[in-house]
Amino acid sequence: MPVAASAIYFLNLRGDVLINRLYRDDVGGNMVDAFRMHIMQTKELGTCPVRQIGGCSFFYMRISNVYLVIVVSSNANVACAFKFVVEAVALFKSYFGGQFDEDSIRNNFVLIYELLDEIMDFGYPQNLSPEILKLYITQEGVRSPFSSKPTDKPVPNATLQVTGAVGWRREGLVYKKNEVFLDIVESVNLLMSSKGSVLRCDVTGKILMKCFLSGMPDLKLGLNDKVGLEKESQLKSRPAKSGKTIELDDVTFHQCVNLTRFNSEKTVSFVPPDGEFELMKYRITEGVNLPFRVLPTIKELGRTRMEVNVKVKSVFGAKMFALGVVVKVPVxxxxxxxxxxxxxxxxxxxxxxxxxxxxxxxxxxxxxxTMSAEVELISTMAEKKSSTKPPIQMEFQVPMFTASGLRVRFLKVWEKSGYNTVEWVRYITKAGSYEIRC
Amino acid sequence: MSGHDSKYFSTTKKGEIPELKEELNSQYKDRRKDAVKKVIAAMTVGKDVSSLFTDVVNCMQTENLELKKLVYLYLINYAKSQPDLAILAVNTFVKDSQDPNPLIRALAVRTMGCIRVDKITEYLCDPLQRCLKDDDPYVRKTAAICVAKLYDINAELVEDRGFLETLKDMISDSNPMVVANAVAALAEIQENSTRLIFEITSNTLSKLLTALNECNEWGQVFILDALSRYRAADAREAENIVERVTPRLQHANCAVVLSAVKMILQQMELITSTDVVRNLCKKMAPPLVTLLSSEPEIQYVALRNINLIVQKRPTILAHEIKVFFCKYNDPIYVKMEKLEIMIKLASDRNIDQVLLEFKEYATEVDVDFVRKAVRAIGRCAIKLERAAERCISVLLELIKLKVNYVVQEAIIVIKDIFRRYPNTYESIIATLCESLDNLDEPEAKASMIWIIGEYAERIDNADELLESFLESFPEEPALVQLQLLTATVKLFLKKPTEGPQQMIQVVLNNATVETDNPDLRDRAYIYWRLLSTDPEAAKDIVLAEKPVISDDSNQLDASLLDELLANIATLSSVFHKPPEAFVTRAKPSAPRPDDDDFPDGGEPTAYSESLSQGSDRASAAPPPSSSGAPQPPAPAAVPDLLGDLIGLDNALVPVDQPAAAPRPSLPILLPSSNGQGLQISAQLTRRDGQVFYSLLFENSSLAALDGFMIQFNKNTFGLAAAGPLQVPSLQPGSSATTLLPMVLFQNVLPGPPSSLLQVAVKNNQQPVWYFNDKIPLQALLMEDGKMERQSFLETWKSLPDANEVAKELPSAVLQSVDGTVERLAAANVFFVAKRKNGNKDVLYLSAKVPPSVIFLVELTAAAGVPGVKCAVKTPNPEMSLLFFEAMEALLK
Known part of the structure; x- marks a missing residue:
């Protein structure tokens, strides 16, 4: 049964109810007390996000200083429930101008109730697209940043758009200048042993898109991935162009992408939502270009002194540079x-x-x-030093660099009015969990 | 950009409610709206604002959509507590459901469905019927879900009004979201019904697979979940289905991915071509791995599911072990699950890498995680014979770190390794013995003692080592005591010298005379007797070769695993328990007491009790309702069957004859014509001071019925079942009787006393049956109702005259005074005194009704003449009507 929730609660860190909405009758109104007593006030908090107390099960997530708690009594779809929470929070953020915390909830509780009524019915998630919801759920003072219309006028065909096949884009958009911004954001995850061998390394990337396009455009995106290129050359029966190709381990797409078409033709085609959204996510494990090498040497000089040397090498192109590099060396x-x-x-x-x-x-x-540090320790009574050694962690951003080597080859836009589109592409690589054991 | 609603939370004064009331009735729209907002704010923080019901509902007739929504929200929360007032809202609802604005039409239907008040439900039907056929898909998709809501409140109504048919037609709706919601509603209704309602034919299948491409992400989940029940006819159909589902694996929504995986795994069972299967496994791996880069909570759900998937199809992720390596900052629940999966995926090929990881984890901060990592090394050693030596050397390295809990955990796993590979690694015992003094955990101690006992002949100072433990024998936990006992016996058998002989005396004495633990004592006596009668036999038994243990990391049995895999993405797959183990299925009973809310105080004991019940049930065998092996036929039915087979003439005397004796006396409550062949007769009876519900089930349908359950609605005396209904599987044509013990005052129906008892009975094959019974007060009369003359008089006087009620019982007859007194005494109406009044006898009697309502009775009648005047005096005169009924029945 794909029911995701019987009730949803928003609690602050003290356990006060900020919002509660019962969707089904099978959980009592006071189940939240059980959550407070058995999870929030015990050490259990944080040990497991899915818990059973009495006849009810609780799923919870902490987002800034708020707990979102879902209560069910049936064999609910947990994956659905968590994803619902994640998307609902994204929706609230887009309504509240990026904020989601205790204050913004209190300040918008009427709106939240209204949204909660709309995005879930009897425990079944409904349409959660901010773009569409903003057509007909509005509050004074809260105006959609993308909406070009005054919000107090009801939109005549809102209901058709909520339920329509393109339930994420409204019709009749007009922009003077048609622009698309593409941001390729990659996170490099690295786990390196103290001896310098790579234990695990992968890149999770996402393509963020900001569309300011009129009408109902059809878009097609081309990347330099191997499978896509091979398929393309197959279809057009001409040899693939030479050049660096990359192998994507996995891709997932925003719901606007036609998956059946991707499966058969390996092309990414879609009608985009208006404004900003995450078009796709991908994962790569082969052929990752690590932007940094870290070489630590730690020497213990007797019981109370140690010497830490860390050398960091940047291995990307000489014309590029990294910003905001932080190296955390545990002592x-x-x-x-x-x-x-x-x-x-x-x-x-x-x-x-x-x-x-x-x-x-x-x-x-x-x-x-390089950094070389000398560390003096308090001599403790305990003979053995704590055996735990957290890894060195690193943060950075490298603009115009992709660790995966991914490149956008083309972005085609078709619209029946045949306007011209300006496309902008940016690349950036960030550190995900970039860890070097020492 | 954001609102400023927080002001509504601020309390102004003490007299908040009257103030709000005034504002709600204000003539200014804005003030009314603000007031409703304040009410909702108060409701949110848990204040009771139900007293404002009428005032809030008065604000409902408004053009302002925002205000309307707030009022509706209020209604959803409080309609149940004010059912009579909720009816005030009906007109507006009905009107709104015909509003030109589809948003308002949908809102009305959506809200009405959430108001679980019977009176409103009746009015819901017509608007719902209209909205199901609305031109606007938004209204239709809302109405579709509303059918499921209505079914939950009143299933009969849904069936009578033909909503199920309409819902089924909606599968072919032109709008994908309507299709998706209709599928969700149907799937839910099916789950709560025993009849086949939502059949997935190949036609529906292809329709839904097409809709899959068009509906939104959640709709895809609904459809995939519903379709996962579908069993393909053959391998080819299965392949076709899988082909159309695989593109979903690329969806960004984790729920879509997991539901697609579920469906593919189901269909894979049928696919015979190894190539296709291999190809599918290859396709499923990357999406599963990608789930691990989502939010930690989702990762957790994914990992619990992957745990199941790798048990069924280890090949899918065989090459992906690296992705399960723990990140330093992973939450602990993610780390624990990753570790579990790493053990499952460990193989001779990757074990070196895995061991390096485990070793790293064993030096982390979180103690539980460290322990699990150490244990993981041991489990790998047991699982992979060729890697055992490497595992042990890692364990030894860890022991050298001398971190106490690491050492103890290592000793525990090394014991298992010794069991798995006897006579291979005993050389390390010496190293283990070095840590002997630091052991403080029972399990570690017990393990070490086991090792000493088992290898006593190779450890030179085994006796000294054991002796050091013996000093504290009485204080040790049972686990350690048992191991000490066994180890000492082993030592003695292996080295029957003087030292061990003394030790064994001490231990046996300690373990028999000095202990209260029956397990320990019994084991000690067995050893004692063995040793004293036949030491050679003792040797054979105690030192026998032990069966080799195996790896337990694939612990779920095949049928459970399959059931869990059919539940991928749901709670069941996260808990690794079948749904019946944690879902309390009191659901299908419609006359459900509505006070199942948690008590306000929230006593922790209540929670923990139900918790332990839950876990008990989980660990016990699956409940009978699960689709397992067919139930053994009812014992009661056996003689009948045998009789048929052997021929009744010389058949065995049916064993159930005495039990069947009360059969004719039980009134039929559910005739077989109403119960699809199931006939139920029942009556409350009293035996040995306890109330029983005597039931007779007769199955004249064509199918066997099993999984009977019973539930009682709230009633005056709060009668409820004291235990589960014990009715065996009923073969067609057979019957069974049962005595269900009852308890009182469980779910008391407030209000004037009534003898009505509403009963719901269900089984696995049929819908829920409801029927009414009468509570005969005579079954409740208590044995201790006898009163002495003196106290009778005093009580009579102490009660005001208004409490005296009299009634003529025309059909009752007083045949003889003595006979009547005897009969009444047997029914717990006790004789106090008698007198003559003219030609009439006057009897004074006493009786007691639970909890302890005393009835003082005066019966006036002429012997042999029909018609008895019965007067009662009681502190609780409302109950006298029931009492008269009881007396009339007793005096017939």
Missing amino acids: PKQTAKTSFQVTSGRAKYNAALNCIVWKIRKFPGQTES
Whole structure:
């Protein structure tokens, strides 16, 4: 049964109810007390997001300073429930101008109730597209940033659009200048052993799109992925162009993409929602270009002193540069004093994190930078030092670089009025969980 | 950009409710709207604003959609507590359901369906009928779900009005979202019905598969979940289905992906071509891996499901073990699940890498995770024979770290490794013994003691080691005591020298005389007797070769696994329990008491009780309702069957004859003509001071019926079943009687006393049957109702005269005073005194009705002449009517 929820609660960190909406009769109104008592007030919080108490099951997620709790008593679809929460939060954020916290909930509770009534019926999720909902669920003071119409006029065919086959785009959009912005955002995840061998490495990327297009355009996106190119050359019966191709491990698409067509022709074709959305996500494990190499050496000099040397090498093109590079080097809890030398950036000891935090604002390609630190420890009574050694973690952003090598080959836009479109493409690679054990 | 509603939460004064009332009745629209907002805010924070019902409902007739929605929201929350007032809203609902604006039409139907008040339900039907055929798909899709709501309130009504047929027609609707919601509604109705309502034919299948491409993400989930019940006719059809479902694997919505995976796995069972299967496995791996880059909560759900999937089809993710390596910042619940899957995927090919990971995890901060990592190494050693040595060397390295809990956990797993590979790795015992002093956990201690006992002949100072444990024997937990006992016996059998002999004396003494633990004592006595009668036999038994243990990491049995896989993405797949184990299925009974809310105080004991019940049920065998092996035929039915076979003449005396004796006396409550061949006769009776519901089930239908369950609606005495209904599977033509013990005051119906008892009985094959019975008060009269003359008089005087009620019982006869007194005493109406009044006898009697309502009775009648005047005096005169009925029945 794809029921996702019998009731949904928004609680603040103290457990006060901010919003509650019962969708079905099979859970009592006070089940939230059980949640408060048995999960929030115990150590169980955070040990498992799906719990059973009495005859009811609870799924919960924390988003900023709010717990969203779903209660069911049947064998509900948990995947559906969590995804519903994620999408609902995205919807609320888009209504509240990007905010979702206790204050914004209290300030918009009438709107939230109205939305909750609309996006779920009897526990079954309905249309959650912000674009469409904003056509007919409006509040004074809350205006859709993309809406070109005044919001107080009811939209005559809103209902058709909610239920329509293109339930994510409304008709009759007009833009003077037709523009599409594509952002390819990649996160590199790395787990490297202390000996420098790569244990796990993958890239999760997403293509974010911002569309300002008139009418009902059909779009087609071409990437330099191997399967797509092969299929294309097959269809057009001409050899594939040479050049770097990449192999995507997996792709998932926004609901606007025609999956059947992708399956048969390997082309990404879609009618986009208006405004900003995530067109696709992909994952790559082969042939990842790591932007940084990290070489740590940690020497223990006796019981109370250690020496930490970290060398970071940028291995992307010399013309590019990384921004906001942060290297967190863990040190033992009983650190008393630290002193550093860095070739660039600034380093600081952060006692709360038990880390030396080394920041470099701008890191050019094909260069290297080192930090050497001396750490003095308090000599403790305990003979053995804590055996736990968290990994070195790294954060960075490299604009105009893709760790996967993915490139957009083309983006075609068809609309019956035949207007011209301007397309903008940006690439950026960020650190996902970039960890080096030491 | 954002609103400023928070002001509505601020309380102004103490007299909030009257103030709100005034504002709600204000002549200004804006003030009314603000007031409703305040009411909703108060409702949200848990204040009771039900007293404002009429005032809020008065605001309903408005053009303002926002205000209307708020009023509707209020109605959903409070209509149940004010059912009589809720009717006020009906007119507006009906009017709104004909509004030109489709949003308002849909809103009206959506809201009405959420108001579970019988009176409103009746009015819902006509608007619903209209809206199901509305021109606007938005209204239709809302109406489709509303049918499911109505079915939940009143299933009969839905069937009578033909809504099910309309719903089925909606599968062919031109609008994909209407189709999706209709499918969701039908699937839910099917789940709560025993009749086949939503049959998926190949025709429906192809329609729905086409709709799959067009509807939104949630609709795809509804359709995929409904279709996963479909069984393809052959491999070819299965392949076709799979082909049309596979594109869904690329969807960004995790629920769509998991539902698609579920469906593909189901169909794969039928597919015979190994190529196709291999290809499908290849296609499913990447989407499953991608789920691991979503939110941690979704990752958790995915991991629990992957755990099941790899048990069924290990090949799917055989090469992907790296993606399950834990990130340092993963939440602990994700790490634990990843670890579990890593063990399942560990193979000779990847074990080196896996061991390096486990070793790394064993040095992390979270103690539970560390323990699990150490245990994982042991499980890999047991699973992979060729890697066992490497696993052990990693364990030894970890022991050298001397972190206490790591060492203890390692010892526990090493014990298992010894069991798995006897006589292979005993060389490491010496290393283990070094840590002996630091053991403080029972399981680790017990494991170490087992090792010492098992290998006593190879450990030079085994006796010394054990002796050190013996000192604290009485204080040790049972687990350790049992191991100590066994280990000492082993030691003695292996080295029957003086030291061990003394030790065994001490242990046996401790474990027999000094202990309260029956397990320990029994085991000790067995050893004692064995050792004293035949030491050689003892040797054979105690030192016998043990069966080799195997890896338990694929622990789910095949049928459970299949059931769980059919439930992918649902709670069942997360808990790894079949749905019946945690879903309390009191659902199909419509006359459900509506006070099943949690008590306001929320006593923790109540929760923990039901918790433990839940887990008990989970660990016990699946309940009879699960589709398992057919139930053994009813014992009561056996003689009948045998009789038929052997010929009745010389047949066995039917065993159930005495039990069947009360048969003719039971009134028929559900005639077989109404019960599709099932006839139920029942009556409340009293035996040995307890109330029973005596039931007779006769099955004259053509199918066997099983899984009987019973439920009682609220009633005056709060009668409810004290246990489950024990009715065996009823073969066609057979019958069964049962005595269901009853308890009182479980679900008391407030209001004037009534003898009405509403009963619902269900079984696995038929819909739920409802019937009415009368509560005969004579079955409730208590044994301790006897009163002495003196107290009778005092009580009589103490009660006001208004409490005296009299009635003529025309059909009752007083044959003889003595006979009547005897008969009444047997029915717990006790004789107190008698006198003569002219030609009439006057009897004084006493009786007691639970909880302890005393009835003082005066019967006046002429012997042998029909017609008895019965007067009662009781603190609870409303109940006297029931009492008269009882007396009339008793005096007939």
